[in-house]
Amino acid sequence: MNPDTANTGLDDAPLIETVELTRIVEETTVVDSVSAVVSRGEIVAVVGPSGAGKSSFLRLLNRLDEPTSGTVYVDGEDYRRFSPRILRQRIGLVPQKPSLVPGTVWENAVRGPKLRGEPVPEERTYELLERLDIADYETKSVSELSGGEAQRVALTRTLVNEPDALLLDEPTSNLDAETESHVEKLLQEIVTDFGIACVIVTHSPDQARRLANRVLSLKGGAVTDRGTSCEVLSR
Secondary structure: OOOOOOOOOOOOOOOEEEEEEEEEEOOEEEEEEEEEEEOOOOEEEEEOOOOOOHHHHHHHOOOOOOOOEEEEEEOOEEHHHOOHHHHHHHEEEEOOOOOOOOOEHHHHHOHHHHHHOOOOOHHHHHHHHHHOOOHHHOOOEHHHOOHHHHHHHHHHHHHHOOOOEEEEEOOOOOOOHHHHHHHHHHHHHHHHHHOOEEEEEOOOHHHHHHHOOEEEEEEOOEEEEEEEHHHHHOO
């Protein structure tokens, strides 16, 4: 039994499962045999000191980086069976510093369907912009956005693709306390309402307590602790 599912009441068929996931770069092990699961409708926080391998682990989950050994299963299938484009549509990542393309908020929000030659889901896009409090910015150039606004546009762009899972790297690091609280509430609603599996890298134990169903603690690329947020963060 995977240690993440033991005695937690989680689904035995998680959306994402990593098995001995490892990445070695120039003889340095940055992710070391990490096995973990993430189910639909839950948030798993990845915590640990700087250099622990948190962001590296996140990038492995949708093959932005390739594992040296081990693998990731998505709905029970080895993720190498999917093309990178399909995989990254299903497992969307919002980096700490989002890369927006020159243009308007709307053009960035619908970039995924446009690149794939698919119809733009206008109703869904409007709903997401509204929920993330940037509907009034639809025609605004992204060059005029604050860091927090750009982060919300990047989140909208990812969610427009209707992902099965959402990977978030320090998603509120550029936000003031009030906006951080608002975005955290929205994330919880989105994960619940859309049944998304979510993995969030955070440097903040308080944020992990507020958001996460479970916590995975890394150090030196390896798992040092796992369990509910109360269990891990109180030890």
